[in-house]
Amino acid sequence: MGDTILTIRGLTVDLPKGGDRAHAVQDLSLTVGAGEIVCIVGESGSGKSITSFATMALLPRALNVSSGEILFEGQDITKMSEAGHAKLRGSRMAMIFQEPMTALNPCYTVGDQIEEVFQAHTNMPKAERKSRTLALLEEVRMPDPPRIYASFPHQLSGGQRQRIVIAMALALNPSLLIADEPTTALDVTTQAQILAMFRTLRKTKGAGIMLVTHDFDVVAEVADKVVVMQHGCVVEQGTAEEVLNRPRHAYTRQLIDAVPGRKADAARSENRNPVVLAVDGLEKIYRVPAGFGRPGREVHALKPASFELRRGETLGIVGESGSGKSTLVRAMLRLIEPSAGKIIVDGHDIARAPYSQLRMLRRDIQIVFQDPYGSLNPRRTIGDQLVEGPVNFGVPRREAMEKARELVRIVRLDDEVLNRYPNQFSGGQRQRLCIARALMVEPKILVADEAVSALDVSVQKEVLRLLAEIRDRMGLSMLFITHDLRVAAQVSDNVIVMSKGEIVERGAIASVFHNPQHPYTRQLLEAMPGQGWEVPDLSTLPPADA
Incomplete structure (x- = not known):
């Protein structure tokens, strides 16, 4: 490692009065050297992003640096004018934001x-x-x-x-590069390319990199040093080898324990329950009309797809963005009109059902979307949103509210949440409420569309466990859509791998994991980060720090 580029000493950033704590970041100290990758790890609300925004002098007006210093190439960022900040940003220091769009x-x-x-x-x-x-x-x-x-x-x-x-x-070849969750929502192969790019930059440009993430597999792939944050405070820091293999703090161990496994467990016994969903030759073709000298063309978004789902089974659908996963589910729910094929649920073909019958048939299939923040209406209470489905199907409101109370307890929340609004909950709590809402009409099939991809690892583990418990308790069948085979392995019995609108491989999750047949499946497995790191057996370590 080269000379120190960034030194943060005793940084404290105050939150506005009335917040859940006094400081967004409290007494934080760290260094980043030339050619060094320092990963800041923690869950949402830990202060990771606030640290990066403070370093770039991009804090919102409501947040104030009350003490400490941020020394960049010998200059204290906290004492510079806005003109000085503007001169540095983009030239000597630069930031990669989480959402490129x-x-x-x-x-x-x-x-x-x-x-x-x-x-x-x-x-x-x-x-x-x-x-x-x-x-x-x-x-x-x-x-x-x-x-x-x-x-x-x-x-x-x-x-x-x-x-x-x-x-x-x-x-402009900056000496400091700050990356705020740059790979969170990316496919594993794209993620692997971005991480490889960071390693190349460290070697060829000599840049210091501060990488903000909640993914310990990413940390294992690229980090030289690791800083672990919780509630705005640094609870542990050290070399990547020390923190990953011999974590001292209880919170660090909790995060590492939640890392999805890179191996699938042995398959469960063969499911011989009745088939609840049969998809046969489902296909979607988009026709782009000619115009302005451009010839018309056809886009085969979904090639003929066939599969069955049995009662109590979880079927994973895996593939990168553009592989056809979402098109398959949208066509299956008739949110888009399929070009061909059959969708048989309980003896009824959804693909050919008239719109007058479609509403009742859709009751059997409910969906949990990827973004819990965009899935709930911020102007209505949780109770109103949960009872809306049953009430629309003729259930009395009083009876629907009793059902809502039962379901919020099943997803491990208290009854009083029914009188609150979505902005009063964390991302993990919102996703549990979305699961409860999907279950209100007692569906036969639950579709989880990237339902945990944007969640912290510990919340992700909790939601995956919850989904498995609900499946077993209520006899549900599940379609679990994800781009991450590690996540699919946690809940799926069988898996379908999709590429370019086509099913390229299928089978029991353990079989596909340990003996992939298609080159694309092998490519996905090889692209998973952190393969050189084995999650340590935490039970063999000395007692954790409080």
């Missing part, structure tokens, strides 16, 4: 947005700016840089947008 301007092309960095900090002529921009696009491994240069953000995939944000951050 909100970090990019939808009204400007990718080329214009990268060139803006050169315009703001240099006197470079336009031709050179374009040349440097194309070179950056090639450096972050974008296919066909001239096409990407002229594209708008919405025309690119999530992984491509994230690489564009990385290219903007690297434009």
Whole structure:
């Protein structure tokens, strides 16, 4: 490791009065050296992102640095003027934000947005700016840089947008790069490319990297040092080898214990229950009409797909973004019209049912969406939202409210939550409420569409365990959609692997994990981060610090 680039000493950031605690960050100290990757780990609300925003001098007005110093290349960030901050940002320090779609301007092309960095900090002529921009696009491994240069953000995939944000951050070779959860919602293969890029930057550019994450597998893949935060305080820090293999603090051990396994358990006994869902030759073709000299074309989003789901079974559907997972489920629920095929539930073909019957048939299939924050109406109480489904099907409100009380207890919440609003709950609590809402109409099938991908590892473990318990208790069948085979292995009995709209492999989860037959499945398994790290047996370690 080279010279120290960033030194944070005794940093305290105050929260507004009336918050759940006095400080967002309290008495935090850490260093980042040249060519060093320092990972800040913790759950939502631990102060990770506040630390990164304070370092970039991007804290919102409501948050105030009350003590401490942030020394970047010898200058105290907390004592600089806004003009001084602006001069440093983009040139000497840069940040990669968690959600690239909100970090990019939808009204400007990718080329214009990268060139803006050169315009703001240099006197470079336009031709050179374009040349440097194309070179950056090639450096972050974008296919066909001239096409990407002229594209708008919405025309690119999530992984491509994230690489564009990385290219903007690297434009002027900053000495400090801050990455705030840059791989959270990415497919495992895209995630592997981004992490490989960070390792390359450390070697070729000598940049110091502060990586904010809640994923210990990512930490194991790239970190030199680890800082663990809880409730705004550092509870443990040290080398990656020390923290990952010999964690001292109870909270660190709790996080490591929640890491999804990279191996599937032995398959359960064969399920011989009746089939509750039979999908036969389900297909979706989008037809793009001709226009402005462009010929018409067809997009085969879902090639003929067939599978069965038995009562009490959990079927995992795995694949990257664009693999056809969501198209399959949307067509199965008739949220989009399938082009061909059958969807048999309880003897009825949903694919051919008239709209007058579709409402009642959909009662048997309920869905839990990926984003619990966007799934609940912020203006209505939890009770009102839970009883809405049964009331719409003719259940008296009093009876529906009793059912709601029962279900919130099943998802391990108190009855009083029914009188509260969504903004009064954490992400994990909201997702449990979404599960309760889906169960209110007593469906036969529960669809979980990336239902845990954005949750902290400990909350993710809790929700996965809850889903398995509810399945066994209520005799539900589940379709579990994810891009992460590690997560699928925790709850699935069988799995379908999809690529480019086609089912390329299927079988028992243990069989697919330990003996994958298709090259694409092997590619997904090989891309999982942290494969060189074995989660330690925490029971053999000395007693944890409080």
